[in-house]
Amino acid sequence: MALVKLQTQHFRNLSPTPVSFSPSFNLLYGENGSGKTSVLEAIGYLGLGRSFRVSRHQAVVSHGEQQFTVFGGLDRGLDASREPDAAGVAHRLGIARDVSQKETTLRVDGEGVRSLSSLAMHLPVSVIDPGVFDIVAGGPGKRRQFLDWAVFHVEPSFASTWQQCQRVTSQRNQTLRNGRLDEALLRVWDSQYAALSDRISAARKTTFDRFKVAFQALVQEVDVGWTQGLKLEFYPGWDSSQSLLDILASHREQERRMGHTLYGPNRADIRLKFQGRPVSETFSRGQQKTLVILMKIAQGMVLSELGKQVTFLLDDINAELDVGHRAMLARKLQALRCQVFITSIEHPQPEALWPDNQAPEYRMFHVEHGKLTEE
Numbered sequence: 001m002a003l004v005k006l007q008t009q010h011f012r013n014l015s016p017t018p019v020s021f022s023p024s025f026n027l028l029y030g031e032n033g034s035g036k037t038s039v040l041e042a043i044g045y046l047g048l049g050r051s052f053r054v055s056r057h058q059a060v061v062s063h064g065e066q067q068f069t070v071f072g073g074l075d076r077g078l079d080a081s082r083e084p085d086a087a088g089v090a091h092r093l094g095i096a097r098d099v100s101q102k103e104t105t106l107r108v109d110g111e112g113v114r115s116l117s118s119l120a121m122h123l124p125v126s127v128i129d130p131g132v133f134d135i136v137a138g139g140p141g142k143r144r145q146f147l148d149w150a151v152f153h154v155e156p157s158f159a160s161t162w163q164q165c166q167r168v169t170s171q172r173n174q175t176l177r178n179g180r181l182d183e184a185l186l187r188v189w190d191s192q193y194a195a196l197s198d199r200i201s202a203a204r205k206t207t208f209d210r211f212k213v214a215f216q217a218l219v220q221e222v223d224v225g226w227t228q229g230l231k232l233e234f235y236p237g238w239d240s241s242q243s244l245l246d247i248l249a250s251h252r253e254q255e256r257r258m259g260h261t262l263y264g265p266n267r268a269d270i271r272l273k274f275q276g277r278p279v280s281e282t283f284s285r286g287q288q289k290t291l292v293i294l295m296k297i298a299q300g301m302v303l304s305e306l307g308k309q310v311t312f313l314l315d316d317i318n319a320e321l322d323v324g325h326r327a328m329l330a331r332k333l334q335a336l337r338c339q340v341f342i343t344s345i346e347h348p349q350p351e352a353l354w355p356d357n358q359a360p361e362y363r364m365f366h367v368e369h370g371k372l373t374e375e
Ligand SMILES: Nc1ncnc2c1ncn2[C@@H]1O[C@H](COP(=O)(O)OP(=O)(O)OP(=O)(O)O)[C@@H](O)[C@H]1O
Pocket: 011, 012, 013, 030, 031, 032, 033, 034, 035, 036, 037, 038, 039, 059, 060, 061, 062, 063, 316, 345
């Protein structure tokens, strides 16, 4: 499903006027500070339940206001069971946050829902912005986030298993920090923690394997020249040749000293190696960027194989990617039938994105003072 309608209220500098988007490509351009990223950020709220650029909701509420709202209308996509209305909207999503009450309200098709995952599962949103390159250059946390986004959309039960595991981890950590260790209690937490960790890891591994197949097919096709010698490996967060329970038992003293859990899904990673060494140490910045873009496309391929349409938000990529990379990205996302939003400061040149004149259906918008005008 694609986002075909957006309306915001009190969201940064955005105007409350509803906007209609293409289920294919949407090109947004405008001066610095006009509101381009804010549009993507508002869309991101519907698909991620949070901002992709700040950690506090407060920052996105328009100055002087207490609450923001984002409404989205989705087309029917492959879901033939719902009739779209006259505007082509088959599903409605809404998120509102009152920052003074610290209260979030979520709605799907007019009904209140409690968990963010119930909202986010309808709109798989993938962001490519200047910060995305941390997937390769940064620490394991960024790669876990990258993998878990896909796992969440592939395995619907993943979000609740993850939350349960976080609760048990926190109880376990409290027990580890107690002056007098309650060994019996710790064993109870250990067995719950190990069972949940195994479930998380199995879901991650299944999605990772799908991702790896898609990635390998993609690099062969793109032929970037360094595919030989590149190795992607899933690390679950502990030595998987042993059971997690055994590892916890044999590292009791170390975990007690540190006062928290040292092994398990919070330590998982995707290890990226080139000729045996981490790509962050061996690849040039350009090669790292290509790798991240290919990883993002491969994720889109995984979801697309499952009949899910991904909405890609490409923020300010002109500054990061050269013309060749941008054209490759546009061509691939078009072939996957993804919905795409691309921002730029200059007036977009569709012929640069689609040099072979195979431009898909697109809509172009000029953004000025938070208002979008279609051209
Ligand atoms: N909470 C807020 N309330 C009102 N206005 C805000 C708020 N937060 C940011 N702004 C303003 O909203 C505008 C939109 O910023 P945004 O980052 O979306 O612009 P942009 O078009 O992406 O810019 P750039 O090209 O520089 O990245 C800016 O002028 C900013 O000062």
